[in-house]
Amino acid sequence: MNVEMVNPFLVSLMNVLSTMAQVEAIMNKPTLKQGDRATGDVTGFIGLTSTNIKGSLAITFTESAIIQIASQMLGEVFEIIDESVIDAVGEITNMVSGGAKKILSEKGYKFNMAIPSVISGKDHIITHNTKGAIVLVPFETQAGSLFVEVCFEG
16 A cells, blocks of 8 residues: 555544644554454544545544543543544544545545544444555554554555
8 A cells, every 4th residue: 555645644633633632642553454353442434535546544542542532622521432422533533534635635636535434332343345455553642542544445
C-alpha cells in the first residue's frame, strides 16, 4: 500500500484529537493487520471510493481512551460507552476522513465518502470489503490506546 494514501489519515487523526479534545496521540509502529477482530472496544468505520480506488478507514478505541476523548470533546464526564460516546466516535471518524479527503484531494485523489458507522462491543469484527492489505497503526494517549486501520485497493 502506498504511504501517500495512509499518512493523510494519521495526520488528520492527530489534528482532530488535539484540536477537538486536547488529546495528544503518539503513533507507534505500523503493521499489517491479520484477521478481522477489533483491537479495541468501539470502532468508527467509513468507506471511501473514487473512480479507480476503493478503500476504508476504521478507528478503534479502547474504552478508557474513548471515554477520556469524548469527555474532553463534549465537556461532560462519561464513565461508560453510551449513545453520546458512540456518537462522538462517529463524529471523530467523519472529521478524520474529511480531513484526509482534503489532503488527498490536494494530491490529485478525489474520493466520495459514505456515512460513518459505529460498531461496539468486546471482540467485534471489522470488515473492510476491499482486497487490499490492511495497515494497522497503533496510537497511545494518556488514557489508553486507539488503532487506525486503512485499507485501499486499486
